[in-house]
Amino acid sequence: MTKILVAGILAGCLLMIPAGISEASYGLYAQRLLKDDHTVKITLTLISIFRLLSKIGSISGSLVFSILAEIIGRKYTITAISIPYIISCITFQLTSTYMMGCVANFLTGFSIGGAYSILPIYIGEVATKSxxxxxxxxxxxxFILGRFFVGAILGQFFIKNSLPVINFTTGVLAIFAAILSIAFVTETPYFYLKKVKHELVKISLQKIRRENANYELELTEIQERKTFGIPDNGVGKGMFFKYKWLKPYLLLTCLYVLIWLSLFLTFSIPVRQTYYDANIDPEIKALVVGGVNLVSSLVILLLIDKLGRKLSLMYSFAAITGICLVFFVLKQSKAPLDVLFIGVGPVPSVLLGEIFPLNQKMICSGISNAVYFTLQAVMLALDELNLKYDSFPNIHVYISFIVSTASVLIIKLFYIETKCKSLSEIERELNR
Incomplete structure (x- = not known):
């Protein structure tokens, strides 16, 4: 890989670590703000509102940054994503009021939404198909590393003073990401292609593939997409051909809904209840769960270009089905639940960076992630209801079992394999 490509990937990773840090820090921030602000009382509803504002920020950020990326390009949008991060961590450090904390949390979510929408597209456009x-x-x-940093590392060493460390870490990572994107990251050839700047397409690809003597073949393939879609040569029919974005958008949205129904809705409460009933030390819990999730993410990172996206998803949903059975048979959910993140976790992001046609790529990414964060917001509301009424009917596990079993068949029948295929090949196959 060239230095430019490494810089782009590193900048993306530096922006995703704060997203994981934020996901693990909601409770810490909310408790500190509600404790310091004597004008409000600590309630479960206020904590939920605090978290919900981050999701609303993510929904907004997904849409705003996806539009911005079509106007000013991927490179400068990556730089812009850093700005709300920096403002929010400064605000968190200086404020002691709940309202200002909510504003800061919204800004954090705004950057997270942009990171989820822009970074997979950027890497998908600059990486080789292999x-x-x-x-x-x-x-x-x-992202998992950021959560592990807060839940396991800071939980062990900075229990009373973790928030200043979190604010400092988030700010420094965002600043470094901005510097990398300004100084070293180059714009993608696909952005220049959409802007009909064909000479810049070649220059961009030369920078990204400097050591690759066969980049001319890739350049030829990219330039064949001058009409920003597959030529009208008879492939694709009806609405799916007229609106080339519709089929991949429906596939990705369906995947988000299936994951939400089979995993998030079902297991948020029993995991917490299992730890509570077992009297497990929270620090040990954070270390175990964070460690397993981190290792799982590394496993899929190594396997995804070998197994492929389709098999990874099928194995993941099959695992969820098996875990539902284990839940009923053993009445324990802790041990297998952490394995669920193998496959399901990164695969939607990979597909997001691959399946959308060029002329609607960014806006489709933004809308898809807006749907994703909306589902997360709904999950938070359901989570609060379950906590308030202390109920978890087994019907949720039945739903998970049915949905995850059906998901294996749905993915087998309707999803394509994108492994080792160029973006043009993927678009062509989706429009058959």
């Missing part, structure tokens, strides 16, 4: 899967998967690994 390495694209594992390079996009690095984003998910970075």
């Amino acid at each position: 390495s694209r899967g594992r390079l996009i998967s690095l984003l998910h690994t970075s």
Whole structure:
């Protein structure tokens, strides 16, 4: 890989680590702000609102940054994603009021939404087809690393003073990402192609593939996409051909819904209840869960370009089905649940960076992630209801079992394999 390509991937990873840090820090921030701000009382609802504002920020950021990337390009949008991160960590460090904390949390979510929408597309456009899967998967690994940093490392060594460390780390990572994107990251050839700047397409590809003597073949393939889609040669029919974005968008949205129904809705409460009933030390829990998730993300990173995206998803949903059975048989959910992140975690991001046609790539990415974060917001609301009423009917596990079993068949029948295929080949296959 060239230095330019490494810089782009590193900048992306540096922006995803704060996303993981934020995901693991909601409770710490909310408790500190509600404790310091004597004008409000600590309630479960206020903590939930605090978290929900981050998701609303992510929904907004997904849409705003995806539009911005079509106007000013991927390179400068990556730089712009760093700015709300920096403002939010400074605000968190200086404020002691709940309202300002909510504003800072919204800004953090705004950057997270941009990172989820822009970074997979950027890496998908600059990586080679043989390495694209594992390079996009690095984003998910970075997210898990951020969560592990807060839950396991800071939980062990900075229990009383972790928030200043979190603010400093987030700010420094965002600043370094901005410097990398400004100084070393180059714009993708696909952005220049859409802007009909064909000479810049060649220059961009030369910079990214400097050591690759066969880059001319890739350049020829990219330039054949001058009409920003597959030529009208009879492939594709009806609406799916007229609107080339519709089929991949429906496939990705369906995947988000299947994952949400089979995993998030079902297991958020029993995991917590299992730890509570077993009287497991929270620090040990954080270390075990964080460690397993981190190792799992590394496993899929190594396998995704060998197994492929389709098999990884099928194995993941099959594992969820098996875990539902284990839940009923053994009445334990802790041990197998952490394995669920193998496959499901990074694969949607990989597909996001691969399957959308050029002329609608960014806006489709933004809308897809807006749907993803909306589902997360709904999950938070359901989570609060379960906590308030202390109920977890087994019907949720039945739903998970049915959905995950059906998901294996749905993916087998309707999803394509994108492993080791160029973006043009993927678009062509989706429009058959």
